[in-house]
Amino acid sequence: MDHVVVVGAGLAGVRSVEALRAHGFAGRITLIGEEPHRPYDRPPLSKAVLLGETDSTVVDSDLDALDVHLCLGTAAKGLRDGVLETTEGELEYDGLVIATGAAPIRLRGEGHQHVLRTIDDALALRSILVPGARIAVVGAGWIGAEVATAAAKAGCAVTVVEAGEAPLLSALGGEAGRHTIPWYGEAGVELRLGALVGSVDPDGLTLMSGDRIEADAVVTGIGVRPAVEWLKGSAVALDNGVLADEHLRTSLPNVVAVGDCANWWSRRYGRRLRVEHWDTALGAPDTAAATLLGEEAVYDPVPYFWSEQFGRMVQFAGHQGAADRLLLRGDPGADAKWALCWLTADNRLTAILTVDRPRDLVQGRRVVEGGQRLDSARLADPTVTLRDCIMA
Structure with a gap:
């Protein structure tokens, strides 16, 4: 193998280049990026960049x-x-x-809608987050909550419109998302649940109910789609992204896939996963590079994600699809620090969400990896460390 081409100059692309060299590849490498900017990190766009704490997130490589x-x-x-x-x-x-990677989904309508995917998107949005500006955010997912956080902190009048019954519905489910509803009111943000958008207009939003929300700017945060249109008609199999096996191999020889666009097979969970998080872009390239160079490597992580919203550090690890029930550690109504555990019928942890409980997250991720059974009575007590809930 003499020449490897990496398509996509985000974090996953850069880490792929580094992994190829780390695995001893001495041939030519070409890195292709659609944007004019040098490779940069995306998570800070909705955090530090939007809050005005930095103008650049260039990857240190x-x-x-x-x-x-x-x-x-x-x-x-x-x-x-x-x-x-x-x-x-x-x-x-x-x-x-x-x-x-992936591209943001946009709503229909004649009005201009901001999205948050690139550094240019973040800088453009930041310029309109000024005191008194009326900002309508469509979607109360991870990005919507972070945009609302930044807008409220900048002194904007913020309305968040969510089609579901709770924030973070598609990511965590209704029971988990409902615990975050009070955060919006505490931050002075109006949250409208069960509200479907009919169109984006030049002066705001029209809901399917006929109600109008006047806004100086509309930010759409309703998810992304894998950026794989360019692969249609090729021999690369597609289904919710690029289909890859546990080695990140695609259906075309000598082609691997990483990051937001990769839909890979997880041995751990016995299903396909496509994870749109920074941790995946960071970790998957090592497996992909090894596979491309003929080494034996398997990608089977416990997915991890974090979000900073309304003054809280929210962290999630695992995959809740195989869980049978939920268990709370702490009382979200009385305690600012709590955790939510997804458990199987035999009390094995499949996923954990923590709010300002970093030790729970670290220990919980290890328990998910290890597959140990837990004592649910002790697990429900937030004063007991999670590792001390493991059954002998």
């Missing part, structure tokens, strides 16, 4: 020292065996890493 040919402002257009088609022409490759 010396691409020159790694001997990488960086092609910015270049988009992938198509793929056939051994050839990548781009807006700048064709590139032949021996190995290919697909790391094109």
Whole structure:
């Protein structure tokens, strides 16, 4: 293998380059990025950048020292065996890493809607978060909550519109999301649940109910779709992203996939997972690089994510799909620090959500990895450390 092309210059792409070199690949590497900016981190966009704490999140990686040919402002257009088609022409490759990430979903309507995916998006949005500005946020998921947090802190009048019965509904489920509802009122943010958007208008939103929400700016945070349109018609199998096995191999020889666009098979959970989180972009490239170079490697993490919203550090680890019940550690109504555990019928932890309980998160992630059974009575007591709930 002489030439490896990495498509996508985000964190997953950069880490793929680093992993290739770390595994001893001495051939040519070309890194292609659609944006004109040097590779940067995305999580701070909705946090530090939006809050005005920094203007840059460039990834700390010396691409020159790694001997990488960086092609910015270049988009992938198509793929056939051994050839990548781009807006700048064709590139032949021996190995290919697909790391094109995801693109935000937009609502219908004639009005301008802000999304938050790129550094340019974040800087443009930050410029309108001024005292007194009326900001309508569509979606009370992770991004919507973080945008609302920044807007409220900037002194804006914020309304969050959510189609579901609770914030974080699709990510965590209604029972977990309902515990976060009071956070909005405490921050002075109006939260409208069960509200479907009909259209985005030049002066705000029109709901399906006919109600109007006047706003100086609308921010849409209703999710993303894998950026894989350019792969349609190729030999790469697609279904909610790029289908990959537990080694991150795709259906096309010498092609692997990482990051938000990869839908890989998890041995741990016995199902496919596509995880749109920073931790995946950080960890998956090592497996992908090893696989591409003919080594035996399996990607099977316990997914992890964090969010900073309304003055709280919210962390999540695991996958709740296999759980049979939920158990609370602490009282969200009385205690600012609490955790929620997803358990199987035989009391094995599959996922944990923590609010300002970092030790629970660290220990809980290890318990999920280890698969130990827990004493649910002790687990319900927040004064008992989670590791002391493990049954002998």
